[in-house]
Amino acid sequence: xxxxxxxxxxxxxxxxxxxxxxxxxxxxxxxxxxxxxxxxxxxxxxxxxxxxxxxxxxxxxxxxxxxxxxxxxxxxxxxxxxxxxxxxxxxxxxxxxxxxxxxxxxxxxxxx
Amino acid sequence: xxxxxxxxxxxxxxxxxxxxxxxxxxxxxxxxxxxxxxxxxxxxxxxxxxxxxxxxxxxxxxxxxxxxxxxxxxxxxxxxxxxxxxxxxxxxxxxxxxxxxxxxxxxxxxxx
Numbered sequence: 110x111x112x113x114x115x116x117x118x119x120x121x122x123x124x125x126x127x128x129x130x131x132x133x134x135x136x137x138x139x140x141x142x143x144x145x146x147x148x149x150x151x152x153x154x155x156x157x158x159x160x161x162x163x164x165x166x167x168x169x170x171x172x173x174x175x176x177x178x179x180x181x182x183x184x185x186x187x188x189x190x191x192x193x194x195x196x197x198x199x200x201x202x203x204x205x206x207x208x209x210x211x212x213x214x215x216x217x218x219x220x221x
Numbered sequence: 222x223x224x225x226x227x228x229x230x231x232x233x234x235x236x237x238x239x240x241x242x243x244x245x246x247x248x249x250x251x252x253x254x255x256x257x258x259x260x261x262x263x264x265x266x267x268x269x270x271x272x273x274x275x276x277x278x279x280x281x282x283x284x285x286x287x288x289x290x291x292x293x294x295x296x297x298x299x300x301x302x303x304x305x306x307x308x309x310x311x312x313x314x315x316x317x318x319x320x321x322x323x324x325x326x327x328x329x330x331x332x333x
Contacts, residue, residue: 142320150259150308152323154315164319199264201321209255209270210312210321214263 112136115200115213122190123221130185130216132200140164140205141183143175146197146215155198158183159205190220223248223315227324234301235332242296242327244311249289252318256285256296257310259326265310269296301331 113134122128134141142165143155157165158177172188187194200213224247234240246254252273257265269278269285271294277286282299294313298305308328312321 140319144323149325151325152265152310152312154320154322157320159319205319209253209267211267212257212265 112211113200113202113213115198115216117216118214119217119219121219121221124190124192126190127186127188128190128218129187130198130200130218132183132185132213134181134200134202134211136202136204136211138202138204138208138211139180140203141177141180142201142203142210143183143185144199144201144212146199148196152199156183156185187218190218192220194218195220223251223313223322225311225313225322225324227309227311227327229327230325231328231330233330233332236301236303238301238331239297239299240301240329242298242309242311242329244294244296244313244324246292246294246311246313246322248313248316249292250316251289251314253321254285254287254294254311254313255321256283256294257312259308259310261307268309298329301329303331303333305329306331 140159156175161177174186197215203210228243256268271287284297308326310326312323
């Protein structure tokens, strides 16, 4: 059973399109995250949600909008995609402060 | 603001060697420090989690230590194998304890 699952695994789209990435965790964790791994493989926090409440929004363009319908789901919607958005996006979850983080397998987004 | 640095950036060793990967962090008031492994094109696999009250954790041939006062952690790999070849990522909490901040990783290559 996958603990943190992301869909899709790969996403190729044209500039200007709008796309969504979905994430679900079955660990009962109260906090979920989106991280971006750029072409240099550096992982950077984008958003953090605790019990559906936005905790962190790290200077991410407004074109990125996370949505958490419940504490087991955190989706990422991206409007007007740009070439620079091409990256691998990782979803993660944790029980804040007391357990380690569990990461999904990533979504490789390619904007052409 | 928490910053995590990993040294060296890359390491090549022959099979069977014992090796140490280094991680330093600027803010010592952390809840957790976590070591991950990432294989090319893959997601993150958690290796070891050290909570702030702990000084080390061991799993098989891996041992991670934590010295909060000096802002350092080391990952020790005993009797390295070609299958250990991967990028190893160190991550520590941010100041609020609301997200993991990653180093840029050490890419390890173990030759047979």
